[in-house]
Amino acid sequence: MSAEERRPDTAFWVEPAAVQSDRLTLDPTETHHLLRVHRALPGAPFEAVDGTGHLYRCVLESADGGRAAGRILERVEGAGELARPVHLLVGLSSAGSVEAVVEHAVPLGAASIDFVAAERSGRPPLGPERLARLLRLARAGLKQSRRSRLPSLRSSASVEAALSALAPGRGYVADPGGVPWTDPPQTGIQKPVVISVGPPGAFTDRELATLLERGFSRIYLGPSRLTTETAAIALLSIVRK
């Protein structure tokens, strides 16, 4: 087998503080994964991502004290990241729906996801423990998809609060009254994009009006009715391509 073939089929997580100029150190969990699950021996190639936009191509040097140390051969900026950041504003729904969004939207490149407690969500915003659990899911998705920048996850108390947390950008909202997506003209400047999908039962007229006042365009996602999670994944897939 070539070195490329032996390389584990995932990236490993490295804390930014554990990266020196040409060396990095994995934490005990990631070390275990590299040495025990992937049975890496000194000299084996592996990749690590730090969640802030860096991917490191490394070779394993040692594993003293339960911490794998790698020599950095190459540092790739923004590996696996979309040219244009896409932020998601998703109406808060059931736990299964929220996890499906994270599971698919992270590999698809979402820059951030805000699970908004919309008027028809019928539940309060996600608390710190739920968000921490989702962040672990997001980190696993990041490693598996070989992205390098960990999306931020939030849960705002309203559409207004969600919008105020976002930098200005082009916005799109899934709505049966909209028009099918057409690619906007290429401008060369890759401005961030915000896509939004209502909770089960849709955004209220008031929430939709708020989005439209902010310049959001309404996108029609076809003749069938989609769940919040399917609509969010579909709209992200269309916009990112």
Added chain:
Amino acid sequence: MSAEERRPDTAFWVEPAAVQSDRLTLDPTETHHLLRVHRALPGAPFEAVDGTGHLYRCVLESADGGRAAGRILERVEGAGELARPVHLLVGLSSAGSVEAVVEHAVPLGAASIDFVAAERSGRPPLGPERLARLLRLARAGLKQSRRSRLPSLRSSASVEAALSALAPGRGYVADPGGVPWTDPPQTGIQKPVVISVGPPGAFTDRELATLLERGFSRIYLGPSRLTTETAAIALLSIVRK
């Protein structure tokens, strides 16, 4: 509340044989759902789909003998269906992956899904029991999304066998060596489309060559690595829009 507001937020399943000219009858399970879960009373509006492309707008007339009978007010052909059939050819993967594809691809309008035992699937094609279970999932998705045509589900033993089961049409395969999707010119004729995504580990070179010989185009799905299920949902979302 208006009649529209009282209408259950799902369609009900009706066997084609249970539809007469202006009446239809639900089976006991669907009747239970309409009467007990949605608490429908005579005069209540509801919708039924027969899986062969018909949606019926009805009012409940009676529920004698545990079977709800509805008077048909309107019959809609191809309700909730895409203008252009999109067939999926997905490399067979884990049970969770297969179910995620059905769960999202049915509401998104897939005309058929073939879970192909590709060379790197490492497992035999799905048997009749697994397919029957997936068909129940598909039926639930059909009702919830208010589509009217039940997709066919298959599990072919090879890429070649999967291709031979399909009518000719434009084909696309997710592949890192491809180009990003661009909408093909509108011809007015809505020919069927086949989209294909490899199993974990991708199609082999031989399988990819088979698809390319059949005229499939390679579509690049972005800089991150996607699982089979995420890639299938993303490619369907892009192609259907």
